């Protein structure tokens with residue numbers, strides 16, 4: 468199986484929109500040294516039409532990835548739904564245009580040869596581009612204890628990690644005393660007074 472759009476009918480009927488739905492299971496891949504898995508099939512729904520320079524293909528990519536949280540390292544499901552638009556031109560991609568097309572977020576120009584267009588590689592590229600730089604299992608993930616390594620989302624550990632450093636208190640006094648100098652950056656220091 469592949470995500471192939473047949474061009475013959477589109478070629479014969481300029482202006483006609485061909486609708487398609489693909490559902491396929493993708494294999495895992497490496498991303499920034501982490502293995503990314505698919506928690507479910509990749510669903511691609513969209514349309515294609517003949518345009519002046521080739522074929523315009525657009526649609527939605529819907530799937531769920533399994534990512535690793537950058538704070539607590541546990542894996543979590545990351546639902547994904549994104550729109551894409553690709554103009555496919557017949558021919559061979561030039562070396563410099565490839566770099567350009569990779570940088571585009573929502574629109575790209577791609578090249579194909581032969582009878583049909585296989586959009587699978589581009590679909591995968593769009594998925595990869597939508598992975599956050601630092602994935603988080605949840606917005607307020609507490610991360611791991613730097614001392615014992617316990618996942619703090621599952622409960623507190625016994626480490627005295629949160630005992631305050633006396634130097635920190637001294638700094639707080641300074642901040643409180645010197646409001647005139649204080650910028651907005653000191654706000655969170657003031658707020659955590661215990």
Ligand SMILES: [Zn+2]
Nearest residue numbers: 536539604608
């Ligand atoms: Zn986490």
Ligand SMILES: [Zn+2]
Nearest residue numbers: 612615624626
């Ligand atoms: Zn600990």
